[in-house]
Amino acid sequence: SCVHPDRPEPLDLHLGMFLPTLLNQATPEQMERFFTPAWNLRIIGTYAQTEMGHGTHLRGLETTATFDPSTQEFVLHSPTISSIKWWPGGLGKTSNHAIVLAQLHTQGRCHGLHAFIVPIRDMDTHVPLPGVVVGDIGPKFGFSEVDNGFLKLEHVRIPLDNMLMKFAKVEPDGTYVKPPSAKLTYGMVFIRSMIVGQSALALAKSCTIAIRYSAVRHQSELRPGEPEPQILNYQTQQHKLFPVLAAAYAFTFVGQYMKDTYRRISGDIHAGDYSQLPELHALSAGLKAFTTWAANAAIEVCRMSCGGHGYSRSSALPDIYVEFTPTCTYEGENTVMMLQTASRYLVKSYRQASVGQRLQGSVSYLSEAAAQRLRPRPVSGGAAPLSTQDLLSLVHLYQRRAASLVELAAKSIQQELQRGRSQEEAWNHSSIDLVRASDAHCHFVVVKLFVDKLEQVDDAAVKAVLSTLALLYALKGLADNSGDFLQAGLLTVPQATRVSARIKELLEELRPDAVALVDAFDLNDRKLNSVLGRYDGNVYEHLYEWARQSPLNATEVHESFHKYLKPLRSRL
Numbered sequence: 001s002c003v004h005p006d007r008p009e010p011l012d013l014h015l016g017m018f019l020p021t022l023l024n025q026a027t028p029e030q031m032e033r034f035f036t037p038a039w040n041l042r043i044i045g046t047y048a049q050t051e052m053g054h055g056t057h058l059r060g061l062e063t064t065a066t067f068d069p070s071t072q073e074f075v076l077h078s079p080t081i082s083s084i085k086w087w088p089g090g091l092g093k094t095s096n097h098a099i100v101l102a103q104l105h106t107q108g109r110c111h112g113l114h115a116f117i118v119p120i121r122d123m124d125t126h127v128p129l130p131g132v133v134v135g136d137i138g139p140k141f142g143f144s145e146v147d148n149g150f151l152k153l154e155h156v157r158i159p160l161d162n163m164l165m166k167f168a169k170v171e172p173d174g175t176y177v178k179p180p181s182a183k184l185t186y187g188m189v190f191i192r193s194m195i196v197g198q199s200a201l202a203l204a205k206s207c208t209i210a211i212r213y214s215a216v217r218h219q220s221e222l223r224p225g226e227p228e229p230q231i232l233n234y235q236t237q238q239h240k241l242f243p244v245l246a247a248a249y250a251f252t253f254v255g256q257y258m259k260d261t262y263r264r265i266s267g268d269i270h271a272g273d274y275s276q277l278p279e280l281h282a283l284s285a286g287l288k289a290f291t292t293w294a295a296n297a298a299i300e301v302c303r304m305s306c307g308g309h310g311y312s313r314s315s316a317l318p319d320i321y322v323e324f325t326p327t328c329t330y331e332g333e334n335t336v337m338m339l340q341t342a343s344r345y346l347v348k349s350y351r352q353a354s355v356g357q358r359l360q361g362s363v364s365y366l367s368e369a370a371a372q373r374l375r376p377r378p379v380s381g382g383a384a385p386l387s388t389q390d391l392l393s394l395v396h397l398y399q400r401r402a403a404s405l406v407e408l409a410a411k412s413i414q415q416e417l418q419r420g421r422s423q424e425e426a427w428n429h430s431s432i433d434l435v436r437a438s439d440a441h442c443h444f445v446v447v448k449l450f451v452d453k454l455e456q457v458d459d460a461a462v463k464a465v466l467s468t469l470a471l472l473y474a475l476k477g478l479a480d481n482s483g484d485f486l487q488a489g490l491l492t493v494p495q496a497t498r499v500s501a502r503i504k505e506l507l508e509e510l511r512p513d514a515v516a517l518v519d520a521f522d523l524n525d526r527k528l529n530s531v532l533g534r535y536d537g538n539v540y541e542h543l544y545e546w547a548r549q550s551p552l553n554a555t556e557v558h559e560s561f562h563k564y565l566k567p568l569r570s571r572l
């Protein structure tokens, strides 16, 4: 954002969560008091929700905010070690304010989690304020530039007006006024929606590096006596990289869709219509998990496809991985997000469809599936003919797989209940099926959005190559998940064999356009920061130059020789 484009920064939370949370949850008066100074970086804020003991289970958070009507203040307190806020980016050393999520207590009752603006450091000296114990949590897997921090609040007093009161309120006498919808206090749908676009960017960067390098790198022999081929000509290399390229395009379109959907539904919410919030929550949670998991795995595929040089930080791929991988955990751990989508939306929608309700939005196919279940099945049964060319029929196939896995998960819960398990136990014993159902639903949404996007492309040549990519994305997903399709009776073994053959043809079709397709992401050398992914392809000269700049090469004889090796040698 500020100094290093696309790299994690101490100010990310200020820009990505503190300001957006104010925009969504502050009253006009609070906007004036906090937003303008925050926009001017006088106030630097972070978002402090997670505690040492709880991240996922928000109802388990222990920090309290107790209203004291005699002083018109909230008293913020961390009652236990496990209640210390832990992880917030920029909290350790950078921020002078934090949005703290705490259990609100007023008039002797607890009203659950609410957001409070807590000053933590003096605005001029930056010294921690009385009662605030704050610091950095120490080295991590990556994110070294970010001071993820801890925060212990010891009876810290803040004014009544520092509770974000756009929705829920506390009156001066301590009366609690409920929000119009309890779900509004969860938030998080904004960043989850944006993370989908970040998955696309991470994939675009990784496959740009790997595909450009694979066009530069020559290795081994294809035909004896002939020059070594570009490694991009090996079918296995194409099989590793072209599906990643296809996914990068798919996720780019899904990322755009999520941005638009967020804008549309949050517009409705601001106008007082909350009916689409469950769709936004389910889509943002599920697609955040689906795309980050896929991108996380694909970055490693790209790194390994570059052989030894992929392991060098000059490739940029190790950094892309360590900076991207926490997206699978933060903003809602992925398995937990998949379970939200499944149990809070898909299974509920399945039940509604089963009793004849017509569903809207991304789950409308469950109504179709329910209607189909009521129709008599053809005696012959078996999978329908499969076209490895027709994108719409593939979308339909993904839709039917999703419907079938949602049904499987819903039935699993039902069976567990019939065995006498409690609702909670039945849910836990069905959670593998629930995650699988979410995954299939998200996969369907991605394939559908990719195919829908093609309708908006006018240029015939661009449309043709994007259609090939969409076909590859859909067929590769089919091959990777063939067990699901076979199990649901949507695919036969001979059809699966044809899918594999068609994938090979598509790889060959895409080969001539592969470099142009990554160039089209328009990621310049500064943004990529990769020796292997250079636009001009002068990899070897610059690899040598990069190595020469290594700090170890500052002297011809390193001091370790005199300090350790020489004395050691003399003792042997």
Ligand SMILES: CCCCCCCC/C=C\CCCC(=O)SCCNC(=O)CCNC(=O)[C@H](O)C(C)(C)COP(=O)(O)OP(=O)(O)OC[C@H]1O[C@@H](n2cnc3c(N)ncnc32)[C@H](O)[C@@H]1OP(=O)(O)O
Pocket (backbone or CB within 6 Å): 012, 013, 015, 016, 017, 047, 049, 050, 055, 056, 057, 058, 059, 089, 183, 184, 186, 187, 188, 189, 191, 194, 277, 278, 281, 330, 331, 332, 333, 336, 340, 344
């Ligand atoms: C410009 C952008 C780029 C900036 C990039 C910045 C990068 C910065 C780097 C890192 C940032 C990291 C920040 C963080 O990680 S902040 C902490 C994030 N923490 C989480 O996300 C916690 C995850 N946990 C939860 O979300 C919840 O606790 C839960 C998993 C949903 C469970 O909660 P709970 O048990 O209370 O809820 P239920 O399952 O019972 O659900 C109750 C009903 O509420 C609905 N629900 C739940 N969540 C939401 C939501 N977010 N929005 C709307 N509705 C929600 C749910 O569906 C239930 O509905 P029902 O109708 O079934 O009653």
Ligand SMILES: Cc1cc2nc3c(=O)[nH]c(=O)nc-3n(C[C@H](O)[C@H](O)[C@H](O)COP(=O)(O)OP(=O)(O)OC[C@H]3O[C@@H](n4cnc5c(N)ncnc54)[C@H](O)[C@@H]3O)c2cc1C
Pocket (backbone or CB within 6 Å): 013, 047, 048, 049, 050, 053, 054, 055, 056, 057, 086, 087, 088, 089, 143, 148, 326, 329, 330, 331, 332, 333, 334, 335, 336, 339
């Ligand atoms: C780099 C980074 C930056 C972060 N920045 C911030 C920040 O700015 N602000 C902030 O507040 N937080 C931040 N976090 C914290 C982050 O949001 C949490 O770590 C995240 O929400 C996951 O919660 P947890 O750590 O409690 O994981 P846990 O919930 O303990 O997860 C551990 C395992 O338990 C499983 N599990 C947990 N609950 C369930 C369930 N109900 N069903 C099935 N399985 C379950 C999970 O699937 C996972 O496998 C950050 C984290 C990282 C890594």
